[in-house]
Amino acid sequence: MLFSLLIAPAAAEAALPPSNPGTPPMSDSPWSLLPAASANAEALDSLYIFFWILCGIAFVGMIGVQAYFMWKYKKPAEGHAKTSPLTHNGKLEFIWSAIPTFFFVILFAWGEIEYMKQVTPPPDAMDVRVTGQKWSWTIEYPEVKGCSLTNDLYVPVGQPMRLTMTSLDVIHSFYLPAFRLKKDVVPGRYTVLWFEATKPGLYPLMCTEYCGDEHSSMVGRVHVVAQEEYDAVLAKACELKQGDTESTEDFGARVVTRGGCASCHTTDGTVKTGPSFKGLFGKTETLSDGSTVTVDENYIRESILEPNAKIVSGFSPQMPSFAGRFDDKQIAALIAYIKAQK
Amino acid sequence: MSTAVQSHDPHPATEPSYLVSKRGLMSWLVTVDHKRLGLMYLASVMFFFLIAGILAIALRTELFTPDQDFMSAQTYNQVFTLHGAIMVFLFIIPSVPAALGNFLLPLMLGAKDVAFPRLNLLSFYVYSVAAVFLIVAILTSGLDTGWTFYTPYSTSTGTAVITATTGVFIAGFSSILTGLNFVVTVHKMRAPGMNWNRMPLFVWAIYSTAVIQVLATPVLAITLLLLIIERSLGIGIFDPAMGGDPVLFQHFFWFYSHPAVYIMILPGFGIISEIITVHSRKHIFGYKAIALSSVAIAVISFVVWGHHLFVSGQSELAGVLFSFLTFAVGVPTAIKVFSWVATLYKGSIQYNTACWYGMAFLWTFTVGGLTGLPLSTLAIDVHLHDTYFVVAHFHYVMVGGTVVAFIGGLHHWWPKMTGKMFNETAGKIGCLLVFIGFNVTFMTQFFLGHQGMPRRYYAYLPEYQTMHQVSTIGSWILAAGLLWTLIYLVHSLFKGEKAPSNPWGGVSLEWETQSPPIEHNFHDTPHVHGSPYDFPEIDKSGGSAHH
Numbered sequence: 001m002l003f004s005l006l007i008a009p010a011a012a013e014a015a016l017p018p019s020n021p022g023t024p025p026m027s028d029s030p031w032s033l034l035p036a037a038s039a040n041a042e043a044l045d046s047l048y049i050f051f052w053i054l055c056g057i058a059f060v061g062m063i064g065v066q067a068y069f070m071w072k073y074k075k076p077a078e079g080h081a082k083t084s085p086l087t088h089n090g091k092l093e094f095i096w097s098a099i100p101t102f103f104f105v106i107l108f109a110w111g112e113i114e115y116m117k118q119v120t121p122p123p124d125a126m127d128v129r130v131t132g133q134k135w136s137w138t139i140e141y142p143e144v145k146g147c148s149l150t151n152d153l154y155v156p157v158g159q160p161m162r163l164t165m166t167s168l169d170v171i172h173s174f175y176l177p178a179f180r181l182k183k184d185v186v187p188g189r190y191t192v193l194w195f196e197a198t199k200p201g202l203y204p205l206m207c208t209e210y211c212g213d214e215h216s217s218m219v220g221r222v223h224v225v226a227q228e229e230y231d232a233v234l235a236k237a238c239e240l241k242q243g244d245t246e247s248t249e250d251f252g253a254r255v256v257t258r259g260g261c262a263s264c265h266t267t268d269g270t271v272k273t274g275p276s277f278k279g280l281f282g283k284t285e286t287l288s289d290g291s292t293v294t295v296d297e298n299y300i301r302e303s304i305l306e307p308n309a310k311i312v313s314g315f316s317p318q319m320p321s322f323a324g325r326f327d328d329k330q331i332a333a334l335i336a337y338i339k340a341q342k
Numbered sequence: 343m344s345t346a347v348q349s350h351d352p353h354p355a356t357e358p359s360y361l362v363s364k365r366g367l368m369s370w371l372v373t374v375d376h377k378r379l380g381l382m383y384l385a386s387v388m389f390f391f392l393i394a395g396i397l398a399i400a401l402r403t404e405l406f407t408p409d410q411d412f413m414s415a416q417t418y419n420q421v422f423t424l425h426g427a428i429m430v431f432l433f434i435i436p437s438v439p440a441a442l443g444n445f446l447l448p449l450m451l452g453a454k455d456v457a458f459p460r461l462n463l464l465s466f467y468v469y470s471v472a473a474v475f476l477i478v479a480i481l482t483s484g485l486d487t488g489w490t491f492y493t494p495y496s497t498s499t500g501t502a503v504i505t506a507t508t509g510v511f512i513a514g515f516s517s518i519l520t521g522l523n524f525v526v527t528v529h530k531m532r533a534p535g536m537n538w539n540r541m542p543l544f545v546w547a548i549y550s551t552a553v554i555q556v557l558a559t560p561v562l563a564i565t566l567l568l569l570i571i572e573r574s575l576g577i578g579i580f581d582p583a584m585g586g587d588p589v590l591f592q593h594f595f596w597f598y599s600h601p602a603v604y605i606m607i608l609p610g611f612g613i614i615s616e617i618i619t620v621h622s623r624k625h626i627f628g629y630k631a632i633a634l635s636s637v638a639i640a641v642i643s644f645v646v647w648g649h650h651l652f653v654s655g656q657s658e659l660a661g662v663l664f665s666f667l668t669f670a671v672g673v674p675t676a677i678k679v680f681s682w683v684a685t686l687y688k689g690s691i692q693y694n695t696a697c698w699y700g701m702a703f704l705w706t707f708t709v710g711g712l713t714g715l716p717l718s719t720l721a722i723d724v725h726l727h728d729t730y731f732v733v734a735h736f737h738y739v740m741v742g743g744t745v746v747a748f749i750g751g752l753h754h755w756w757p758k759m760t761g762k763m764f765n766e767t768a769g770k771i772g773c774l775l776v777f778i779g780f781n782v783t784f785m786t787q788f789f790l791g792h793q794g795m796p797r798r799y800y801a802y803l804p805e806y807q808t809m810h811q812v813s814t815i816g817s818w819i820l821a822a823g824l825l826w827t828l829i830y831l832v833h834s835l836f837k838g839e840k841a842p843s844n845p846w847g848g849v850s851l852e853w854e855t856q857s858p859p860i861e862h863n864f865h866d867t868p869h870v871h872g873s874p875y876d877f878p879e880i881d882k883s884g885g886s887a888h889h
Contacts (some may be wrong), residue, residue, distance in 0.1 A: 069687055
């Protein structure tokens with residue numbers, strides 16, 4: 001089962017760094033087809049394999065004894081055999097209490113040691129800000145001014161990264177299976193997650209705390225790139241300007257990707273949490289207060305900057321504001337894109 | 343035989359059973375007979391098991407393909423919430439204690455009824471009112487919070503959170519009243535000669551459960567009340583937008599709901615102790631160890647709630663302490679499993695349906711117990727938390743443990759409760775289907791989980807599809823097995839042979855009375871002289887006997 005990644009909507013492929021072959025590495029670990037792509041993942045897999053061997057032996061041993069007794073002490077065809085008067089055996093009971101206790105202490109201590117490493121970021125870690133909201137991840141790099149990505153996290157290989165995370169609405173959880181890490185993202189406080197990626201590639205990022213309708217769509221990508229390419233790749237990913245030869249609609253499509261709009265708005269007419277973009281422009285909609293509005297440039301602009309000002313009947317006020325995220329040119333391109341979805 | 347059989351029974355065997363001693367609908371609706379109430383609970387929990395089971399099959403079927411199939415995201419979210427909430431609050435928690443426990447506890451103690459029969463009737467109606475609230479919540483605007491009601495999602499969603507939590511709040515009172523009744527019954531109503539060391543282990547298990555119910559359930563009530571206050575009055579307790587703390591809710595919630603896990607599984611342990619001894623004709627191995635490990639589990643269960651919060655941002659020190667305490671629960675649990683296996687040693691095992699379920703339990707519960715270990719291990723839980731690994735683990739404990747034990751117990755005591763024998767071959771076919779279906783469904787989910795498949799996704803990455811399909815097919819087999827079981831059990835009510843008073847040769851007191859029992863259980867108060875596991879087949883001639 002290849003993690004041939006994933007999800008990735010076609011639009012995101014433009015953001016793939018040139019060095020990336022497009023598929024993540026297959027796992028080199030025998031217990032899983034899931035890649036182990038961080039220092040933590042490699043350390044944890046050893047512990048996990050230890051657990052499976054231990055439990056495998058315990059399970060086979062116990063079920064083996066049970067099966068043997070079940071076969072050996074089956075009731076004879078006629079009547080009953082005389083059975084043993086055994087009621088307890090102190091020595092045996094001590095042994096089978098002590099042996100599990102011994103292994104439990106090992107598992108506990110090993111888990112504790114690895115956990116302490118997981119929660120202690122090194123001082124030279126690079127800072128990234130993560131904001132969870134229904135239903136996308138906003139990733140911001142303090143060192144790159146104005147860079148705000150949606151559902152795409154870029155990290156250089158071999159560089160410790162420190163993610164300071166918070167939520168705008170409900171609790172989410174930031175989960176990187178290939179790094180074996182997760183941490184809840186809680187409104188009203190910061191939580192921290194750190195890792196050091198060890199293998200270039202493209203890995204999934206998922207929300208693992210149930211957060212409402214499109215919880216399943218709150219999925220993103222982690223791009224692990226070589227150190228020397230990182231700055232260029234990040235700069236390119238952060239840039240959101242219309243290219244010289246790019247049409248306004250195409251640029252608008254990139255804005256839609258950057259905003260993570262697709263987790264609620266489709267282009268094929270399917271209604272998810274928000275209205276579909278298909279055939280939206282020019283439509284007359286009834287608002288929740290009974291009045292009507294025509295979907296024109298002004299209404300779309302207002303809905304982006306102040307999403308809860310006019311809610312169309314049948315929808316709920318779920319959308320976050322994009323004021324400060326998108327500038328006028330980007331909003332204009334977005335409107336052009338929506339217009340083109342006939 | 344441990345109990346003195348009345349040598350001259352002055353009463354004719356024709357005394358009417360509790361089923362027919364009084365007639366008419368009213369005689370059932372206002373009954374204070376623990377046996378009738380047990381049956382009424384049984385019918386109710388089976389009804390909710392059926393409803394929540396249908397929801398489960400709908401969920402698994404939706405997950406057959408990675409994309410949305412026949413349920414919208416909102417529908418899926420409501421269906422998994424109702425599946426969890428109904429299964430936990432209306433089926434599993436009352437299943438063994440309220441249905442089998444009510445029926446058996448006074449019989450096993452040699453009592454005429456529970457200590458407070460009218461309170462027992464009240465408990466049933468409180469439970470019914472709670473069920474009505476949950477049904478109303480479903481029919482009005484649904485519920486999409488997950489059965490855990492995590493804030494601030496539950497304080498901001500537009501669904502019927504207040505109605506549903508009021509239902510759970512009320513269900514809690516039913517649980518508390520039943521627990522209180524059982525604690526007093528065990529302390530005060532034991533037959534002459536039945537000291538604490540002569541109580542059947544099922545009674546010990548129900549007793550430990552009742553103690554947890556009385557002590558933990560009020561915390562759930564308080565928590566849900568705070569949630570209702572926040573939602574209806576806008577007072578900030580959990581919602582950070584109003585100055586509250588969302589993680590506080592998780593602490594409160596799990597302070598009840600982790601002990602509740604043991605409310606669900608301890609009675610199952612009790613059933614298994616009875617099934618394995620009676621059907622292997624052996625004294626239980628390590629009576630005191632099993633009885634005291636139930637108590638130990640009950641006590642430790644109160645201090646492990648933080649293992650649900652390893653990735654919530656709680657302090658590292660708290661995480662370490664909760665991890666350690668969680669491993670501490672593993673020891674008494676392991677002791678129980680080893681003792682059950684050791685009980686089979688040099689027995690004479692009779693493989694009827696109840697025994698099959700007992701043997702199946704040892705497999706499924708061992709898997710459930712062992713897979714708790716990586717979840718207790720801090721660093722590994724960080725990866726597995728909120729993935730299908732957790733889903734698989736708790737289904738192995740709740741279904742593979744409690745439900746398998748419950749169905750086993752139902753077969754073990756079915757002749758006593760109904761006075762009818764079911765078809766053994768049909769029973770074994772059902773058990774096999776349940777065992778295979780269950781393992782196919784949930785074993786697969788361990789692999790899904792450690793590959794990173796998150797819980798509560800209605801659509802998923804295509805890489806996970808094969809395992810999801812295997813799991814879905816397993817769930818259909820499981821459903822077929824359960825339906826089959828329902829059919830032959832109902833069939834036995836009408837066409838089954840008449841049950842003798844003691845079909846399996848048990849020596850605890852419930853087998854001393856006729857099947858089904860008379861209204862007051864026993865013609866004369868029984869006197870107890872020995873262990874509830876002193877079977878006539880036990881070879882007392884050998885010199886190796888310990889006692």
